[in-house]
Amino acid sequence: MLYRDSGVDIERADDVKKKIAQLVKSTFNKNTLTEIGAFGGAFKFGDKILVSSTDGIGTKVILARMMNEFEGLGHDIVNHCVDDILTLGALPLFFLDYYAGHTIDNKVLLPFIKGATDACRENGVVLIGGETAQLPDLYKEGDFDIAGFIVGYVEGRIIDGKGIKSGDKVYGLPSSGLHTNGYTLARKVCFEIKGFTPDTYIQELEESIGEALLKPHVSYLKFIKPHISKIKGLAHITGGGFEGNISRVLPEDVDCVIDTGTWEVPVLFKLLQEWGDIPDREMYRTFNMGIGMVVIGHRVEGSIEIGEIVEGKGRVKLEGLRDS
Amino acid sequence: MLYRDSGVDIERADDVKKKIAQLVKSTFNKNTLTEIGAFGGAFKFGDKILVSSTDGIGTKVILARMMNEFEGLGHDIVNHCVDDILTLGALPLFFLDYYAGHTIDNKVLLPFIKGATDACRENGVVLIGGETAQLPDLYKEGDFDIAGFIVGYVEGRIIDGKGIKSGDKVYGLPSSGLHTNGYTLARKVCFEIKGFTPDTYIQELEESIGEALLKPHVSYLKFIKPHISKIKGLAHITGGGFEGNISRVLPEDVDCVIDTGTWEVPVLFKLLQEWGDIPDREMYRTFNMGIGMVVIGHRVEGSIEIGEIVEGKGRVKLEGLRDS
Secondary structure: OOHHHHOOOOOOOHHHHHHHHHHHHOOOOOOEOOOOOOOOEEEEEOOEEEEEEEEEOOOHHHHHHHHOOOHHHHHHHHHHHHHHHHOOOEEEEEEEEEEEEOOOOHHHHHHHHHHHHHHHHHHOOEEEEEEEEEOOOOOOOOOEEEEEEEEEEEOOOOOOOOOOOOOOEEEEEEOOOOOOOOHHHHHHHHHHHOOOOOOOEEHHHOEEHHHHHHOOOOOOHHHHHHHOOOOOEEEEOOOOHHHHHHOOOOOOOEEEEEEOOOOOOOHHHHHHHHHHOOOHHHHHHHOOOOEEEEEEOOOOOOOEEEEEEEEOOOOEEEEOOOOO | OOHHHHOOOOOOOHHHHHHHHHHHHOOOOOOEOOOOOOOOEEEEEOOEEEEEEEEEOOOHHHHHHHHOOOHHHHHHHHHHHHHHHHOOOEEEEEEEEEEEEOOOOHHHHHHHHHHHHHHHHHHOOEEEEEEEEEOOOOOOOOOEEEEEEEEEEEOOOOOOOOOOOOOOEEEEEEOOOOOOOOHHHHHHHHHHHOOOOOOOEEHHHOEEHHHHHHOOOOOOHHHHHHHOOOOOEEEEOOOOHHHHHHOOOOOOOEEEEEEOOOOOOOHHHHHHHHHHOOOHHHHHHHOOOOEEEEEEOOOOOOOEEEEEEEEOOOOEEEEOOOOO
16 A cells, blocks of 8 residues: 555645745745745844744544544644754744634543643743634534644754765654654554554554554654754654655755664554555655654764765665665 | 524633633743734744734635635735734734645645735735645545734834723724635525525626625735834724624723714625625624724724724624614
8 A cells, every 4th residue: 555545645746846936935035044845934033033834733633533532632733843943943932723623622622722732831832822713614523623833943053954964974863653644544554454443452552553643743842952053954754754854954965874774663653564565665755664853963862873974966765675 | 694503603611711711821931922812922032022823714715616716815814814913013024824625736726825925925924834734534525724824023012902092083994805704604695595606796796796705805014004103902803893803902991882884884795684684783793894904093094983982891882783
């Protein structure tokens, strides 16, 4: 099975991408500091730099509904956004949430807000605003979608990967699970192919498949913050995996070589691959495979060395895949 | 017909509101400058004040789909967000969009981005980021939702309504139509009760009902900006209408008395009321009735006097309604 078989096609036609980039660039002014495609947008404001980003948490909301567990989604959306701007070297200031659904069910909204505010406090972020939209004609009964918006600032310099050189080591920080990507595929594999329910107990995981899948996204703020001035490049491993995300910060004269044998891929990913008969390359393009944040050029606490930078052409190479 | 008959219930239980407010306040720090319930959140950043807001455009997206016209939605979401932070006296800096749908249809996405980037340039706003999420299991085929997020800054003081006094005049700036609120009710009235299609020509409007309903949200930036230091209070008339929105900036020792006979309610609203047999009070609570922005304490160009501030208890009173 491939990700596109589950109904999601990550690729977009190059000419459409180009047209969108052209339109977006038409709004840029002298204060715009980042190029299109970065993990966040950087904006010069007086003598400071603001960095912002928006994201959703995909169909993890559907899994949460199946399990009637919504607090984790609050952690997911906040931590995902914190990690996105962190990759530019930004520390978070404030967050806003957008929650839209068929009905505003307080049994969903309250635990979600509880989780989001807990995560905000953990990250030192103020929940400064939000929108709750009841759209019965747009969402099916019980359905809802969540998006988050974050603003942070860069104290010293933007981490943009420009200093990355051949010989730099590449480190990985562990993820807690799927974080917020690949859920459409994972649900197909677990609940359609395998016919599980969320509370099917999986011996190898020592917990139910639902519990394993619903684990909240990790915030890497506390790991990265103490070292922020020394790190050359950061990649948040989300949709697109290692190749799609590391390439966003890689200079054009180097390659990043990841040795996939350097860390133990968590059992959950191995099981999903086996159950769905998913090729290695597809797994590493869809899921984080146990590494939620890649750090280039400086070792941070809790990380393991997973690869290195060599002379090249801006490519990300995954070594040790069975189908490469 | 009442708005809640169309499936949208604007009210939320007070205890839930209180619990959410408590959770949200638990994230506040010394830099948080606004209370919950303002049109935007204000955040002290160094010696500057940042203001941000997030919003959607409701089921206007469904109307746009019926008409296969998506450029206006880009103007809607940008202008709505610009107006929201404008009410605090903030000038916009940058914007991010969130677009989620069953499929990412370029025939929808491209015109939407075209409209959004046009509106960004018109408002001097940089489109600094965005997220496009393909969620086939969450949205029905053809369905999508749009949210926007804006950050601006206050140059002088936040406009918070605190200086509003008995005797201040209240002015209104004209809207272009429904802007981005009341579409669930309007669609029910036009397409279910009346059985129209979007291209049904309406003599009184001198255009089709679809064209009349789809008119983009007005940005009030150019009207307000030259007078920003003199204005005492601003209310963006969105969901909740005059009462729900003016009350957000009104001190507790005054009332705002709006004389609904001072402006000509546009024909579109009159027709919707007649077709749907909607009581006056419900009309003024759901729709902007021709006034998109209320300005208190200073006349701005293009505005008309629609009421005044008197001693009172923080209430908004609508005079001249037939069912009050």
